Amino acid sequence: MQNRTTNGANGKYDVAVAGGGPAGAALATFLQRRGHRCIVLEARQFPRYHIGESLIPNTYGVLDRLGLLPKLRRSDYPVKYSVRFVSPSGEESQPFYFFETIEGERSQTWQVERGSFDEMCLENARESGVEVRQNHPVEKVVFDNGRAVGVVARDADGQAVEIGARVVVDASGRTSLIGRQLGLTSRVPGLDKAAIWSYFRGGKRLEGIDEGETTVFMLPRRGWFWYIPLPDDVVSVGIVADPDYLFDESPDFNAVFPREVARCAPLSARLAPAQQIAPIRGLRRLAYRNVRVAGDGWLMVGDAAAFLDPIYSSGLFLALAGAELAAECVHDALAADECSEARLGAYSGRLFAGVEVIRRLIHAFYNPQFSFREFVDRFPEQKPALIDCLVGDVIDRDMSGLLDCLAKVTPPPPPL
Numbered sequence: 001m002q003n004r005t006t007n008g009a010n011g012k013y014d015v016a017v018a019g020g021g022p023a024g025a026a027l028a029t030f031l032q033r034r035g036h037r038c039i040v041l042e043a044r045q046f047p048r049y050h051i052g053e054s055l056i057p058n059t060y061g062v063l064d065r066l067g068l069l070p071k072l073r074r075s076d077y078p079v080k081y082s083v084r085f086v087s088p089s090g091e092e093s094q095p096f097y098f099f100e101t102i103e104g105e106r107s108q109t110w111q112v113e114r115g116s117f118d119e120m121c122l123e124n125a126r127e128s129g130v131e132v133r134q135n136h137p138v139e140k141v142v143f144d145n146g147r148a149v150g151v152v153a154r155d156a157d158g159q160a161v162e163i164g165a166r167v168v169v170d171a172s173g174r175t176s177l178i179g180r181q182l183g184l185t186s187r188v189p190g191l192d193k194a195a196i197w198s199y200f201r202g203g204k205r206l207e208g209i210d211e212g213e214t215t216v217f218m219l220p221r222r223g224w225f226w227y228i229p230l231p232d233d234v235v236s237v238g239i240v241a242d243p244d245y246l247f248d249e250s251p252d253f254n255a256v257f258p259r260e261v262a263r264c265a266p267l268s269a270r271l272a273p274a275q276q277i278a279p280i281r282g283l284r285r286l287a288y289r290n291v292r293v294a295g296d297g298w299l300m301v302g303d304a305a306a307f308l309d310p311i312y313s314s315g316l317f318l319a320l321a322g323a324e325l326a327a328e329c330v331h332d333a334l335a336a337d338e339c340s341e342a343r344l345g346a347y348s349g350r351l352f353a354g355v356e357v358i359r360r361l362i363h364a365f366y367n368p369q370f371s372f373r374e375f376v377d378r379f380p381e382q383k384p385a386l387i388d389c390l391v392g393d394v395i396d397r398d399m400s401g402l403l404d405c406l407a408k409v410t411p412p413p414p415p416l
């Protein structure tokens, strides 16, 4: 069967984005506002379920530039002022309040239900003039002499449609469309964690400004549970740990998750009055990366490029901030009429220098010999830099002092 071809008014679209999650929606919004003709092809019909609900404060700037803050302020998403750690024996750390280091509204953020949040981001793209097609899975990127020139998608009737574009953006999340097509996806050395999660209604909540906090329940073997309050008295609860430990008795998420909740006494106490209201879901391998994130006529943003670990809740920040940086490069490349790998990938150095700092902190967190409290006692001058990292302020920052001190107490991870 011949493909139907859809093109923009003057031949091609400037930008075709595969995936309408936060990264794809944000990138298309920024580029359309700069006068480029963008189309987003999303496989699903929104609102659709997605994991990953907790924002970090440094997301504020990009949410502001996207124009989303008024909608977030009007939403029923719990406001997150802090994070707290609870030891396996139930000993609670002091909450870490973001307003201790950040002034004004920027110090607060939100716990977002992703069905509605992602729809808000995609609707914002549409309101900015982006053409959005849902129920349009992209099947492959079309290359001509090694250069991406468009995509083939399935329309809602199941017909193949070829869409030409000067730049193709892979924002397909963990599908990593181009990564799989070109065989670029690989493991992250030294990082092998799995996650299992579900949702409960009626779990105990803290009071006052602590009501919306993320609580991290530590497990004896360096695994941990997240406890993230959401609207309608719902709480997102999930475990992250070594697969060897999690699946030692059974590979079944439905057997392992309740076993682990029962083993974590402080978490079980919070959930005692609650009802589980959703299926148990999981991922056996969380971390991956692509060995290239751009090429002639294409680039990747958000989870399509890489995902490391949920411990610092940095995924949505990196997706949105990365999309903004990438949009700047796409704009420059389109303006210069030179959509080369060098121009389209120019954003990645700035972004991945920040990601590398987060990777170092992830490895420190999972090292049983490492303690953040002892680190700060030994290197008190590094505390502000450490806090900056934990709220997401890692892009265009020189963190070499922090990383040098970290290397004195915990070995750096294998190089990528």
Ligand SMILES: Cc1cc2nc3c(=O)[nH]c(=O)nc-3n(C[C@H](O)[C@H](O)[C@H](O)COP(=O)(O)OP(=O)(O)OC[C@H]3O[C@@H](n4cnc5c(N)ncnc54)[C@H](O)[C@@H]3O)c2cc1C
Pocket (backbone or CB within 6 Å): 018, 019, 020, 021, 022, 023, 024, 041, 042, 043, 044, 050, 051, 052, 053, 054, 055, 056, 136, 137, 138, 139, 171, 172, 173, 174, 175, 177, 195, 238, 283, 286, 301, 302, 303, 304, 310, 313, 314, 315, 316, 317, 319
């Ligand atoms: C267990 C776990 C917990 C997490 N917790 C957090 C957290 O607390 N805070 C946080 O910030 N982040 C968290 N994350 C990470 C966060 O969910 C992601 O970083 C974020 O969703 C990335 O956004 P994205 O737009 O890149 O991808 P996605 O949100 O995955 O969007 C990709 C979109 O592409 C679509 N798509 C896929 N394939 C195709 C195709 N072929 N054609 C067209 N469309 C396609 C999908 O339907 C989807 O809508 C967590 C992740 C995991 C795995």
